[in-house]
Amino acid sequence: MFENKERTDINELGEFGLIKHLTSHFEIKNDQSVKGIGDDAAVLDAQGKQILISTDLLLEGIHFDLAYVPLVHLGYKAVQVNLSDIYAMNGVASQITVSLGLSSKFPLEAVEEIYKGIELACKKYNIDVIGGDTSSSKQGLVISITSIGYVDADKVVYRNGAQENDLLCVSGDLGGAYLGLQILEREKLIYLENPQVQPDLEGKDYIIERQLKPEARRDIVALLADMDIKPTSMIDVSDGLASEILHLATQSDKGITIYEEKIPLDPMTYETARELGLDPTVCALSGGEDYELLFTISQEDYKKLKHDVDITVIGHVTDKNSGCKMISKSEKVHELKAQGWNAFKK
């Protein structure tokens, strides 16, 4: 990957030198960040708000494949995936810690690429990198990010607050990230068979971007606050719509019914699914990695958001005994099952 480029051995810098090299130009932007990198721990001031903490572990060969994921995108996505959890609590993310395990095949330039992506995401989302750990790895690349956010105590939205007759809403569109992955996997196989063939990604830019460079929906949290809507429950779509619906329903002790025709699909998602012989609805239900927000609102709040093109009402909350189901376009009733992405099945 870096054969023809400059290669600087990480060992020349040592652990402290490497962290300094990678992070010394990062500026602290949030006034909750009292002390960032450089001591035993970071120091934060919540200024009276509640603190949200979320953490993710990303492992080479399980969560990403360096054969087709550019390192700068990997860094960017690793941050987004984590921020998404903070937004799913209705909070504002302000800090992350970044830990990297680097195999010896990684020159300094490769680590700089990862950090370039991290920095890009942090700039765009106003996030301070306040700590982390860097180590060599005898295995593949390991990325562990912890994100920290803030929210007023009365504004936290949990998964368990959905009430009967609430409306189920989702931001953006679904299934694109999964189909982007299918295209990347297909091109990788073609490349492995014949390295002369250039990857054919033409006309697939949107779904490839959904896979490689997802955007956590901070804007939706801000939009809901502007509309004076506090969702009754919320979760981010990381494992697929069906799996997330089951989480909201189970934790709220309710049932949820959705309508297939309401599920928002981008035309490129739809066409690519058809092209690959896949059911677009199944891609949305089980694909995952869309990082959209799925939330329930009370019926009174419907009028506040009904004209927003970026939020779609796809169903409603029912009593527990009705279970979780989808009414298909042909008006058949399907029970929803979690067949989402499961790191243990890969």
Added chain:
Amino acid sequence: MFENKERTDINELGEFGLIKHLTSHFEIKNDQSVKGIGDDAAVLDAQGKQILISTDLLLEGIHFDLAYVPLVHLGYKAVQVNLSDIYAMNGVASQITVSLGLSSKFPLEAVEEIYKGIELACKKYNIDVIGGDTSSSKQGLVISITSIGYVDADKVVYRNGAQENDLLCVSGDLGGAYLGLQILEREKLIYLENPQVQPDLEGKDYIIERQLKPEARRDIVALLADMDIKPTSMIDVSDGLASEILHLATQSDKGITIYEEKIPLDPMTYETARELGLDPTVCALSGGEDYELLFTISQEDYKKLKHDVDITVIGHVTDKNSGCKMISKSEKVHELKAQGWNAFKK
């Protein structure tokens, strides 16, 4: 390792099932923990204090060797290593998140052993497990822990506050963890050559325990508060005394002089070093992993702690130009260099 015992495949549980199985009996003990495991993020309330965040990444083959580290000890140590960073800021640790990457060779019973150690440490130190991530790993075992602590804004102790003429103090004794590791490495080699030979760890219990089951010095933070001492600077000894002294001196823009004869060594540490042909002082200076607290206090505070047997004054802070040095037992002056444990040199 688990050949003759019961083996349950982790895949049977799935990711959510595994987390639930491992953590459902954990009780939330701290009232800052508003919401623990089970939502997109944990919710904490700092109750007016400042928040301390520290994170560590532990990788098989780099930070630990499963050939001689029992899994229960590994879980215990992973927590201690992290808490130590919170105490080094003069804070009280209250929560951790735990992320595990598990290779397929690990049955459920092995993961339970790791969690048994984590739970033991959390019980003893009054820590809530509030989140985490669990995934399969194509590589070895990956452990990433983030710890969260609290401290009054005016009680935070940084590395950069040491003043000229301050006294340099260290808790407990040094070098033991490193010599414990040497003994374990020796016995591993003997075992690899001849698996019939039982490991000979007799009379080495203290230093083996220092390596396998270190205790973060929460008690020292409490003791200093009881004595009404706020250190001017503090760090924990993870990389070896010399490296930590250089951190305090560099960040405080001062020099530090220590006296070899003052460095606290346990008799077993001393004897084992001699037995292995090592210099006991070098083991303390460069060994690392002792997780003692190294701190500076103003001279006025000396009378408050001079009778405490668990704290030793080993030197003092000088002007920057004097640099960092050790006066040997034979009154020779040695410049201190960081030759501490460096994950990139292994």
